[in-house]
Amino acid sequence: MATLGDLERTVMDLLWTTPEAMTANELRDAIAEAPSGEVGRELAVTTVLTVLSRLEKKGLVTRERDSRPHRYMSVTSREDHTAELMHEVLVTAPDREAVLARFIGSVSDAEAQTLRKLLGGS
Amino acid sequence: MATLGDLERTVMDLLWTTPEAMTANELRDAIAEAPSGEVGRELAVTTVLTVLSRLEKKGLVTRERDSRPHRYMSVTSREDHTAELMHEVLVTAPDREAVLARFIGSVSDAEAQTLRKLLGGS
DNA sequence: AATGTTCTTCTACACATCGTAGAACATGTG
């Protein structure tokens, strides 16, 4: 199960919210001005590169290797990734119906409404 | 996020599938004859106790401290725990609606059916 | 081609978690 550390998470968040692929330097700068992590963290570029390599090994990130400063991008959208994780969690339990029942109970009314709409037809 | 190791998982599985609270020795024996873990693992009782302590610290397990061989039991059902995990994952994404859309795309027809039933009314 | 600049990979270390268990301590029984 691909569980992310804090910094890995931060990097993924940036890659997910930024439309274009980013270089390690751009990422370092973005982390420095991070509105998310309260404290502006001044990381070395190599740190960011190490994290990116690890994320690449986990299959969450790819890079354009030809363009000189390599440009990194996420392989899947945050939504796809999150949904996939949810599914991975779901299938760890033998009685999925029961799990879903509890799960439904935990979502907000708005979300329940969304689900109804999505499941609508058939 | 409470992510479990392999042995921790095995122990939780046993606690979840056994109706009564169990002692460390009972757990050790159950693990030895584990039909799940293919290989019969002969663990020391202290190993099991350590794992139980850690699970207790994580809030997944309690024990009756008065009865002499302490009896351990899970705090929540596997279904509750799994549903809670799913919810924790869900809320990591800003656009939950989009996540849910992907998610229901990934569940089986039977599960979708269940969800419809559960959401039915209102 | 030689040199400097920029980027990437290798190597490394500290810290946390987990599997594993012995040593030491506690408790109840004969």
Place this chain on the structure above:
DNA sequence: CACATGTTCTACGATGTGTAGAAGAACATT
């Protein structure tokens, strides 16, 4: 009290993560 049985403390190796310097590769400029 001595013994058996159970629990806590301490510990060590393996792996994952945050962190970054050192070394190597590639490009631009003279």
